Amino acid sequence: MIFRFARTFRQRLIDAHAESLVLEPILTISRQRGWLKAGGKQRTDSTAVLAAVRALNSLESVGKSMxxxxxxxxxxxxxxxxxxxxxxxxxxxxxxxxxxxxxx
Structure with missing residues (x-):
């Protein structure tokens, strides 16, 4: 159900050409907190990102199970x-x- 909602939400954003309404506030906050820097090298290694998400997901699963x-x-x-x-x-x-x- 959540995945279907996310998929339809994404599609509505794309159809309305409103992606920046979601992306820009995230980028602004990220810059304010120092997570993004002008001219800096941004990590785009999807393998590292997926590994980090998988690790957090495992920790969350253990906590929920406990x-x-x-x-x-x-x-x-x-x-x-x-x-x-x-x-x-x-x-x-x-x-x-x-x-x-x-x-x-």
Missing amino acids: RAALGDLAKEHPEWLLLQLDPNWFDRYIHRFEMTRFPK
Whole structure:
């Protein structure tokens, strides 16, 4: 469903020749934050980009799996879970993993 929405959104932008409405604000913010520099060499190595995305996706999957497993254990065996877990884990895994920032 999300992919279909993204595909139709992209197609509407192309049909209306409105690509710059999305691209220009991203470029402006990127320049302001120092991510893009005039005359600088920009990385266009798609292999490196895909590898970075794959790594982040793997981290996110592990986090989601951990949160789901802890949630299921909390429902089925809450007493056992409380004996096994470090209380600090609740602070770490209470939030959705994809909403956290990964280390650099």
